[in-house]
Amino acid sequence: MKKIGKQxxxxxxxxxxxxxxxxxxxxxxxxxxxxxxxxxVDDSLWGEDSWEKCELKFQQTAVENLMKKNKIDKNNxxxxxxxxxxxxxxxxxxxxxxxxxxxVGVYGACSTMALSMGLGALxxxxxxxxxxxxxxxxxxxxxxxxxxxxxxxxxxRHMSAQWTVTGSGAVWLSNSGSGPKIKNVTFGKxxxxxxxxxxxxxAAMAPAAYDTLKQHLLDTKKEYDLMTSGxxxxxxxxxxxxxxxxxxxxxxxxxxxxxxxxxxxxxQDVHAGGSGCGCSAVVFGSFLYKKLLNGDIDNLLFMSTGxxxxxxxxxxxxSIPGIAHCIGIER
Amino acid sequence: MKKIGKQxxxxxxxxxxxxxxxxxxxxxxxxxxxxxxxxxVDDSLWGEDSWEKCELKFQQTAVENLMKKNKIDKNNxxxxxxxxxxxxxxxxxxxxxxxxxxxVGVYGACSTMALSMGLGALxxxxxxxxxxxxxxxxxxxxxxxxxxxxxxxxxxRHMSAQWTVTGSGAVWLSNSGSGPKIKNVTFGKxxxxxxxxxxxxxAAMAPAAYDTLKQHLLDTKKEYDLMTSGxxxxxxxxxxxxxxxxxxxxxxxxxxxxxxxxxxxxxQDVHAGGSGCGCSAVVFGSFLYKKLLNGDIDNLLFMSTGxxxxxxxxxxxxSIPGIAHCIGIER
Numbered sequence: 001m002k003k004i005g006k007q008x009x010x011x012x013x014x015x016x017x018x019x020x021x022x023x024x025x026x027x028x029x030x031x032x033x034x035x036x037x038x039x040x041v042d043d044s045l046w047g048e049d050s051w052e053k054c055e056l057k058f059q060q061t062a063v064e065n066l067m068k069k070n071k072i073d074k075n076n077x078x079x080x081x082x083x084x085x086x087x088x089x090x091x092x093x094x095x096x097x098x099x100x101x102x103x104v105g106v107y108g109a110c111s112t113m114a115l116s117m118g119l120g121a122l123x124x125x126x127x128x129x130x131x132x133x134x135x136x137x138x139x140x141x142x143x144x145x146x147x148x149x150x151x152x153x154x155x156x157r158h159m160s161a162q163w164t165v166t167g168s169g170a171v172w173l174s175n176s177g178s179g180p181k182i183k184n185v186t187f188g189k190x191x192x193x194x195x196x197x198x199x200x201x202x203a204a205m206a207p208a209a210y211d212t213l214k215q216h217l218l219d220t221k222k223e224y225d226l227m228t229s230g231x232x233x234x235x236x237x238x239x240x241x242x243x244x245x246x247x248x249x250x251x252x253x254x255x256x257x258x259x260x261x262x263x264x265x266x267x268q269d270v271h272a273g274g275s276g277c278g279c280s281a282v283v284f285g286s287f288l289y290k291k292l293l294n295g296d297i298d299n300l301l302f303m304s305t306g307x308x309x310x311x312x313x314x315x316x317x318x319s320i321p322g323i324a325h326c327i328g329i330e331r
Numbered sequence: 332m333k334k335i336g337k338q339x340x341x342x343x344x345x346x347x348x349x350x351x352x353x354x355x356x357x358x359x360x361x362x363x364x365x366x367x368x369x370x371x372v373d374d375s376l377w378g379e380d381s382w383e384k385c386e387l388k389f390q391q392t393a394v395e396n397l398m399k400k401n402k403i404d405k406n407n408x409x410x411x412x413x414x415x416x417x418x419x420x421x422x423x424x425x426x427x428x429x430x431x432x433x434x435v436g437v438y439g440a441c442s443t444m445a446l447s448m449g450l451g452a453l454x455x456x457x458x459x460x461x462x463x464x465x466x467x468x469x470x471x472x473x474x475x476x477x478x479x480x481x482x483x484x485x486x487x488r489h490m491s492a493q494w495t496v497t498g499s500g501a502v503w504l505s506n507s508g509s510g511p512k513i514k515n516v517t518f519g520k521x522x523x524x525x526x527x528x529x530x531x532x533x534a535a536m537a538p539a540a541y542d543t544l545k546q547h548l549l550d551t552k553k554e555y556d557l558m559t560s561g562x563x564x565x566x567x568x569x570x571x572x573x574x575x576x577x578x579x580x581x582x583x584x585x586x587x588x589x590x591x592x593x594x595x596x597x598x599q600d601v602h603a604g605g606s607g608c609g610c611s612a613v614v615f616g617s618f619l620y621k622k623l624l625n626g627d628i629d630n631l632l633f634m635s636t637g638x639x640x641x642x643x644x645x646x647x648x649x650s651i652p653g654i655a656h657c658i659g660i661e662r
Contacts, residue, residue: 086641087641089438093652096521097522104446105438106437188434
C-alpha cells in the first residue's frame with residue numbers, strides 16, 4: 001500500500017508538474033501577482049454574452065494555451081480532470097466539450113485544484129496515464145449571482161466576505177520530463193463546526209484546512225519551506241494559525257493563504273481577501289510554481305480549501321461544511 | 332502503461348466488488364425489481380423536512396447499512412467517492428460529513444455511479460487504497476424542482492420525459508475477498524449533438540453512450556454477456572441501437588438500459604423510463620450485481636450516462652452535453 005499514516009497517499013514514481021498556464025481577470029491583474037500571470041483579461045465578459053460563457057472561455061483557453069505553449073496534441077492527454085463552482089460544473093463540462101478529451105468531472109467547491117491534481121497524480125503513479133491536465137476556474141460575477149445576490153442590486157459587502165477570483169489555472173502533469181514533483185496527496189474529510197454565515201466562508205473552511213494540514217504533517221512527518229491554503233482569506237488564516245497555536249504546533253512562519261497573496265487586501269478593497277476555485281489555481285500556476293522553479297523554495301505543501309455551501313439547504317437551516325485537500329511538492 | 336486502445340484503463344490486480352446496498356423509493360419498490368432492493372422507503376420525505384435532506388439520508392443510510400452488514404469500520408475505508416445531481420452535490424457532501432471518511436466528490440450527473448466506481452477501481456489497483464466505498468443517489472422531488480418545474484404546479488409530462496429514480500446505491504470495492512471483479516475502465520468524452528430539450532435527456536445522452544461503448548469495445552475487443560447503459564430510457568436506448576446498426580455492429584441482443592429495467596414502463600406511467608444518478612446505482616447494486624453473483628451472466632459492461640444539463644446556460648440558449656463512463660466486470 002502506497003499510504004502512510006491515516007490519510008496520506010505516497011507517490012513512488014515520478015509525477016512531474018511539467019507546466020502551468022494562468023489567466024487572470026482585471027482586478028487580479030492589478031494586484032501584487034500581476035507580472036506572474038500568463039494572460040490578463042480586462043473585460044468581465046471577454047466578448048461573450050454571459051458571465052458563465054466567459055468563465056468557460058477562461059477555462060478552455062487556459063488548457064488550449066497550455067497545450068499550444070508545450071506543443072502537446074490532445075491525443076497525448078490521457079485524461080482531463082476539472083471542476084468549478086458553478087452548478088453542474090458547467091464551465092468545466094463545456095470547456096471539456098470543446099477540448100474533446102476523456103473527462104473526469106470533480107466537485108469540491110474551491111478545493112478543486114488540489115483535488116484534481118491529487119487525483120491526476122495518483123492515476124499517473126498508478127500506471128494508468130502518462131499525461132493529465134487539471135484545470136479549474138471561477139468568475140466573480142457568475143459566482144456572486146449563483147451563491148449570493150444579484151450584482152445589479154449593489155449590496156453592501158460584509159467585512160468578512162471574500163472576493164471571488166476571476167481566473168483559471170491549468171496544470172500539466174506527466175510521468176516524464178523535468179519540473180517540480182508531486183510526492184504525496186492527502187484527501188480531506190468534511191468538517192463542519194456549524195458556521196451558517198454565507199458571508200464568512202473563511203470561518204467555515206478553516207477547521208477543515210486545519211484538519212487536513214495537521215493530518216498531512218502527522219502522516220508525512222515532513223517540514224515544508226512553505227505551506228499554503230487555498231482561499232481562507234484573513235479571517236480563515238487567523239483561525240488556522242490560532243488552532244495550530246492551541247496545539248503548540250506554530251506554523252505561522254511557513255504558512256500563507258492564496259486568498260491573501262493574490263490581492264493587496266487594503267488597497268484593492270477586497271475585505272477578507274480572494275476566494276473561488278480560481279484563487280488557488282492561479283496563485284499556484286503563477287507565483288508558487290515559479291517559486292519552485294526558481295529555487296526560492298525547495299518544497300511546498302499546496303492545499304485548496306472548499307466551502308460546500310448550498311444556497312438551497314442553507315435556506316433550510318443547514319450550516320456550511322468545509323473540506324480541504326493537499327499535495328506535497330518537491331523541486 | 333495500464334491502458335489499451337485509445338481510452339481504456341486496464342486493471343491488472345484484483346479489484347473486487349465485495350458487496351452493495353440499495354435503497355429504493357416507493358415507485359421503484361413497486362416495479363419489477365422490487366424483490367431485489369435491500370430496503371424500500373415508502374415516504375418521499377422519510378421523516379425529514381425537505382426532499383434534499385431525505386435524499387442525503389438515503390445516501391448516508393446506504394453507506395452505513397453496507398458497512399454494518401459487512402462489519403466494516405470506517406477507519407478501514409481509505410476513501411469515499413460520491414456525487415449526485417444536486418447543486419454542490421449536497422446529498423453526497425452532507426452524507427460524507429456524517430460518515431467522517433476522506434472524501435472525493437465527483438460530478439458527472441447521472442454518470443456518477445460508473446465514474447466513482449471507475450476511479451475507485453483505479454486507485455485500488457494503483458496501490459493507494461485497500462477499501463473504497465462509492466455511492467450516489469437521486470430523488471424525484473429534489474431533481475424535479477432543481478432542473479424543471481415546481482411539483483406543486485402539476486405540469487403535464489412530455490412523453491419523452493423520464494422519471495428520476497428515488498434511490499441510493501452504495502458499493503464496496505476492495506483489493507481482497509471474493510466477488511465480481513472490475514477489469515477495465517473507460518472514461519468518456521463529452522459529446523453534444525445539439526439537443527436543447529430538457530424533456531428529452533435520452534436523446535441528449537445517447538450519442539455519448541454510443542461513443543463510450545463503441546470505444547470500449549474497440550479498445551478491449553471483448554464480448555460481454557450483457558451491456559447496460561445508465562438511464563437512456565426507451566428513447567435513448569433506441570437511438571443507441573440505431574447508431575450501432577448503422578455501424579453494422581448490432582448489439583441489441585446483449586444490450587439493455589437501467590432506465591427501462593427499473594420500471595414497468597407502461598403500467599407505471601413513467602413515459603420514457605427511469606433516470607437520475609440513483610437509476611444505474613440501484614439497478615447495478617441489486618439486479619445486475621445478483622446476476623453476476625448467481626452466474627446468470629459471466630461478465631457485464633456497466634455504463635452510466637449523464638446529461639450535463641445546466642438550467643442557467645440552457646436559458647442562455649446552450650444545448651445539453653452528454654457523457655458516459657463504463658466499467659467492465661467479470662465474475
